Amino acid sequence: xxxSGEGVLAGLDPDQRAAAAIPGGPLxxxxxxxxxxxxxxxxxxxxLVLERDVDxxxxxxxxxxxxxxxxxxxxxxxxxxxxxxxxTVATFHSFGLxxxxxxxxxxxxxxxxxxxxxxxxxxxxxxxxxDERSARQASPQLSxxxxxxxxxxxxxxxxxxxxxxxLVDFDDLVALTVELLTDRPDIxxxxxxxYRWITVDEYQDVDELQYRLLRLLAPAGANLTAIGDPDQAxxxxxxxxxxxFLRFEQDYAxxxxxxxxxxxxxxxxxxxxxxxAIAPSTLVADRALHAAAPREAHRITxxxxxxxxxxxxxxxxxxxxxxxxxxxxSLDSGRVTGDGPGGIGFNDIAVLYRTDAQSRAVLExxxxxxxxxxKRSHDRLSARPGVELLVRELLHVADRTGPVTDQLRAAxxxxxxTVPDDQRPDIHTAAELLSPLAQRCGQDVQLFCxxxxxxxxxxxxxxxxxAISLLTLHAAKGLEFPVVFLIGCENGLLPLRWxxxxxxxxxxxxxxxxxxxxxxxxxxxxxxxxxARRTIRGSTQDRSRSPFLDGLGELxxxxxxxxxxxxxxxxxxx
Ligand code: ATP
Ligand code: MG
Numbered sequence: 001x002x003x004s005g006e007g008v009l010a011g012l013d014p015d016q017r018a019a020a021a022i023p024g025g026p027l028x029x030x031x032x033x034x035x036x037x038x039x040x041x042x043x044x045x046x047x048l049v050l051e052r053d054v055d056x057x058x059x060x061x062x063x064x065x066x067x068x069x070x071x072x073x074x075x076x077x078x079x080x081x082x083x084x085x086x087x088t089v090a091t092f093h094s095f096g097l098x099x100x101x102x103x104x105x106x107x108x109x110x111x112x113x114x115x116x117x118x119x120x121x122x123x124x125x126x127x128x129x130x131d132e133r134s135a136r137q138a139s140p141q142l143s144x145x146x147x148x149x150x151x152x153x154x155x156x157x158x159x160x161x162x163x164x165x166x167l168v169d170f171d172d173l174v175a176l177t178v179e180l181l182t183d184r185p186d187i188x189x190x191x192x193x194x195y196r197w198i199t200v201d202e203y204q205d206v207d208e209l210q211y212r213l214l215r216l217l218a219p220a221g222a223n224l225t226a227i228g229d230p231d232q233a234x235x236x237x238x239x240x241x242x243x244x245f246l247r248f249e250q251d252y253a254x255x256x257x258x259x260x261x262x263x264x265x266x267x268x269x270x271x272x273x274x275x276x277a278i279a280p281s282t283l284v285a286d287r288a289l290h291a292a293a294p295r296e297a298h299r300i301t302x303x304x305x306x307x308x309x310x311x312x313x314x315x316x317x318x319x320x321x322x323x324x325x326x327x328x329x330s331l332d333s334g335r336v337t338g339d340g341p342g343g344i345g346f347n348d349i350a351v352l353y354r355t356d357a358q359s360r361a362v363l364e365x366x367x368x369x370x371x372x373x374x375k376r377s378h379d380r381l382s383a384r385p386g387v388e389l390l391v392r393e394l395l396h397v398a399d400r401t402g403p404v405t406d407q408l409r410a411a412x413x414x415x416x417x418t419v420p421d422d423q424r425p426d427i428h429t430a431a432e433l434l435s436p437l438a439q440r441c442g443q444d445v446q447l448f449c450x451x452x453x454x455x456x457x458x459x460x461x462x463x464x465x466x467a468i469s470l471l472t473l474h475a476a477k478g479l480e481f482p483v484v485f486l487i488g489c490e491n492g493l494l495p496l497r498w499x500x501x502x503x504x505x506x507x508x509x510x511x512x513x514x515x516x517x518x519x520x521x522x523x524x525x526x527x528x529x530x531x532a533r534r535t536i537r538g539s540t541q542d543r544s545r546s547p548f549l550d551g552l553g554e555l556x557x558x559x560x561x562x563x564x565x566x567x568x569x570x571x572x573x574x
Contacts, residue, residue, distance in 0.1 A: 008046045008079055012036070013292070019258045020044040023052065026218075026252035028203075029227040032289040033274070033520035034265025037227045038478065041199045042072055044225065045087065046079040048197060056086040060195040060217075063091060064202040068478055072201075088195070092210045096173035099180070103187060107180055109168065114443065116167040124161045128154055146171040147207045147239035174209045181216040188216050196223055202478065203228035203248075207239040220252055230283035234474060234514050236506075242283065262292035265480050269297050270526045273555045274519040277548055281509040296524065302556040303529045304545070308358070308488075310561070311531045312365035315485050317562045318527065319349060319371055319468065322483060346372055348482040350469040352518050354493045357536070359470050362487065372467040473518045484522035486515075489530040489546040515548045528556065 009017045016036050019029050020043045031037050045061060048054040063069040069089045076084040090098070097115075104111055116124070125135035125142070138154055145152035162169060168176060181188040198218050200206070203226040206214070218224035226248055233242035249255060263271050268291045275289065291297075305311035322344050351362050359375060366373050469481070488494065495503050495511035503511070519526060530545045549556070 008043050015260050016040040020047050024223045026255035027225045028248045028257045031260035034263040035260035041227050042075050056083045059087045059197045061089045062200040093173045096177040099177045110166050114167050116169040178212045199225040204230050204233040204242050204245045205235040205240040206244050211244045231278050232517050261288045264292045267297040269299050269555050270522050273300050273552050276551050278516040281512045299557045300555050301527045301559045303559050305531045307533045308361040308531050311529050312361040314561045316365045316369045321562050346466050346468050350481040351485045352476050353487050358488050374467040375470040473514045476521050482523045483525040485527040486518045487529045489528045490543045494546040
C-alpha cells in the first residue's frame with residue numbers, strides 16, 4: 001500500500017491530481033470516457049484518508065454495479081491498506097439495504113425482513129392480476145412507477161402484499177430509504193453525520209429516487225463528489241435522468257466543476273471515431289478530449305457479413321488470428337488457452353451487442369471453434385436483489401449471532417464472488433458450504449441458495465478468467481478491453497427499433513450514446529460489424545448499416561473474413 005497521500009497522487013496527471021486534492025465541499029467532475037474518472041475518485045478517497053486524516057468510516061463511495069464496487073474496494077485496499085475495510089463502497093441498493101436493516105423498526109418492518117426474489121414478485125403479481133402473462137407485463141411498469149413516482153394502479157396492493165409477507169423488494173431498498181429519511185429529518189441527520197464524505201461514480205445515470213436519496217444524505221454544502229459523463233447516459237429506459245447531472249451546479253451552488261481531458265484508454269483513431277459518432281447528439285458543449293499517450297493507433301476495422309452466422313464467423317476467425325500461433329489445446333485441461341503475438345489473451349477480448357438475442361450466433365460459433373467464452377447479462381441482474389446483498393446480509397446477521405470464521409467468509413465468497421461458471425459450486429455443494437451460516441441466520445438453506453445461485457448466474461463475468469467476454473452494451477459501461485467487437489451495427493439494432501414503433505429523437509440520441517459507450521470500451525482494436533440479412537424471431541430481414549457509422553469515413557478499414565488458421569501441431573496429438 002502507498003504510505004502517504006503524495007504517493008497516492010503520484011499516479012495521477014495534473015488535472016486528476018487537482019480534482020483528487022480538493023479539500024472539501026461539493027465537487028463535480030465532468031469528463032469523457034477513459035479519462036480516469038473512476039481512477040481519480042478512488043485516489044481522491046485514498047488521499048482524504050491518508051493525507052487529510054478523514055476517518056474512512058465517514059466515507060461512502062457509491063458505484064453503479066456490484067462489480068464496480070468490488071473493483072474499487074480492491075483498488076483502495078492496494079492504495080491505503082487495512083483502513084480500506086472501514087470505507088463503505090456500495091451500490092445505491094446495497095446502501096439502502098444497510099439503512100433498512102438498521103432502521104427497520106421505524107418502518108414497521110420485522111427485524112429479519114426478507115428480500116423478495118423475482119419468483120416471489122412474479123407470484124404476488126400473478127395473484128393480483130389474475131394471470132401470469134399480465135404479471136410479466138406489469139412488472140417493469142411497476143418498477144418504473146416506483147422509481148419515478150409515476151402512478152400505477154397495482155402499486156399500493158402490490159406493496160401491501162409484500163409487507164404482509166414480511167418482505168421488501170429490490171426497488172424498495174432505495175424507495176423506503178428515501179421515504180424514511182424524508183419523514184424523519186433526525187434520522188437523515190444521523191446519516192449525514194455518519195457519512196461526511198460521499199462520492200458517486202456514473203452520476204449521469206442516477207434516477208429520481210437515487211437523486212432524492214443523495215440530496216437527503218448530502219444537502220447543499222456537503223462533501224459530495226459527483227463524477228460522470230452526460231454523453232454516457234444510457235439508462236433512461238429504467239428511469240435514469242441525465243437532467244440531475246446537468247443541474248448539479250444549481251443544487252450545489254459554487255461547486256467547482258472540473259474537467260479531465262486526457263483519454264488514457266483508446267488509440268487515437270478509436271477516440272476520434274467515437275467523438276465523431278457522438279457529435280450530433282453530444283450533451284457536452286466544447287468537449288476537449290484527446291489521447292493521452294501515443295499508443296499504437298490501429299485503424300477501426302469495419303466488416304459487412306452476409307448474415308449473422310457469417311458475422312459470428314468473422315469474429316471467431318479474427319479472434320483466432322489475434323491470439324495467433326501461441327494458441328493451443330492444453331493437454332491438462334482440454335481447454336484452449338492462448339496469448340497472441342501481441343500479448344493478446346482471451347480475457348482481453350469483448351464482443352458487445354445491443355440485444356441479448358444477438359449473442360446466440362456468436363456464442364455458438366466461438367464455442368464450435370473451441371474458443372473460451374463467458375457471458376453476462378446485466379439487464380436481468382438489475383431485476384433482482386444482487387447476490388452480494390444476500391451474502392452480505394447473511395454475514396451481517398451471522399456476525400451478530402457468533403463469530404464469522406474465515407472459512408465461512410471464504411465459503412460465501414466462493415458461492416457469490418465472481419468466480420468462473422465452471423468453478424461455481426452446484427446448488428448442493430453451495431448449500432453445504434453455506435449451511436453453517438444459513439442455519440445460524442434462521443432466512444431456509446435451500447431457498448437461500450437457490451436465490452444466491454440464480455442471482456450469481458447473471459453476474460459471473462470474471463475479469464481474470466481466460467475467456468472472451470460477451471455482453472450487452474449496457475453491461476459494458478465502465479469497462480475496457482484491448483479488443484472490442486461491436487456487432488450488429490445496423491439500422492434497427494443501433495438505433496434499436498421496437499416492432500411497430502418509430503424511435504423518437506430522444507430515443508435515437510440515447511442509442512447514439514450507447515454506441516459511443518461501446519466504441520470507447522476499446523483500447524487498441526475496434527471492429528464494427530454488420531450483417532446484410534438477419535433472422536430475428538424467425539423472420540429473415542434485409543438490413544442496412546447503422547447511420548451511426550456515417551462520418552467515420554477514413555478511420556475505418558473494411559476487412560474480409562480471415563482464412564482459418566492452421567492449427568499448431570500439438571492438436572494432432574489429441
Ligand atoms: P469511463 O467513462 O469509461 O467510466 P473513466 O473516465 O472512469 O472511464 P478509468 O476507467 O478511470 O476512466 O480510466 C481509464 C483507463 O486509463 C484505466 O485503465 C486507467 O487505469 C487509465 N488511467 C487513468 N488515468 C491514468 C493516468 N494518470 N496514468 C495512467 N493511466 C491512467
Ligand atoms: Mg469509470
